Amino acid sequence: GAGVSQSPSNKVTEKGKDVELRCDPISGHTALYWYRQSLGQGLEFLIYFQGNSAPDKSGLPSDRFSAERTGGSVSTLTIQRTQQEDSAVYLCASGGPRTDTQYFGPGTRLTVL
Amino acid sequence: QKEVEQDPGPLSVPEGAIVSLNCTYSNSAFQYFMWYRQYSRKGPELLMYTYSSGNKEDGRFTAQVDKSSKYISLFIRDSQPSDSATYLCAMSKRGSGGGADGLTFGKGTHLIIQP
Numbered sequence: 507g508a509g510v511s512q513s514p515s516n517k518v519t520e521k522g523k524d525v526e527l528r529c530d531p532i533s534g535h536t537a538l539y540w541y542r543q544s545l546g547q548g549l550e551f552l553i554y555f556q557g558n559s560a561p562d563k564s565g566l567p568s569d570r571f572s573a574e575r576t577g578g579s580v581s582t583l584t585i586q587r588t589q590q591e592d593s594a595v596y597l598c599a600s601g602g603p604r605t606d607t608q609y610f611g612p613g614t615r616l617t618v619l
Numbered sequence: 620q621k622e623v624e625q626d627p628g629p630l631s632v633p634e635g636a637i638v639s640l641n642c643t644y645s646n647s648a649f650q651y652f653m654w655y656r657q658y659s660r661k662g663p664e665l666l667m668y669t670y671s672s673g674n675k676e677d678g679r680f681t682a683q684v685d686k687s688s689k690y691i692s693l694f695i696r697d698s699q700p701s702d703s704a705t706y707l708c709a710m711s712k713r714g715s716g717g718g719a720d721g722l723t724f725g726k727g728t729h730l731i732i733q734p
Contacts, residue, residue, distance in 0.1 A: 550724075556719075597663075607668065612661055
């Protein structure tokens with residue numbers, strides 16, 4: 507594909523439910539990033555994947571958040587037992603190997619009722 | 620104090636004006652400085668990237684970094700209504716991607732160019 511794609515584009519869920527957000531990076535990109543953009547808070551870095559290496563999970567806001575990347579390509583961000591404060595736009599970006607620059611997807615807008 | 624401070628605006632200017640956007644930061648370890656533009660309901664797109672101090676020009680856009688003052692700026696000349704968007708500054712210690720630390724963003728300035 508031409509760019510980073512994310513699905514779903516919008517997700518409305520009830521408090522306490524689990525959600526999965528998907529990111530398809532640009533083909534050939536080895537680096538993959540997840541960010542959260544909350545109203546009035548700017549972008550908050552969550553986690554980084556480089557190829558198939560295990561990520562540093564210290565940036566995830568709580569143990570309800572987890573992320574994985576299969577085969578060094580597609581990534582899934584999972585939020586368990588969602589809370590209203592999880593409502594935000596979740597952005598994925600990919601980059602490399604020839605450029606360090608991050609290219610962002612359109613984001614998934616998550617609303618927790 | 621947040622690591623990166625950016626006035627959220629909105630900043631409203633007439634078409635054709637020169638726009639000045641800026642950010643201040645507190646972490647002297649930042650070496651890589653970026654400006655992203657974000658349209659409503661879209662992901663951020665990279666506009667300018669500067670390493671360390673100095674100026675960089677690309678068309679109507681000029682980025683300036685003053686590490687001694689911990690201050691970065693983006694200037695837009697001959698502003699157009701299509702420049703109306705949110706402008707985010709971002710910085711890192713480890714390259715324009717940020718590596719394992721990711722990028723540290725300002726909150727963004729909402730810019731409106733009046734026709």
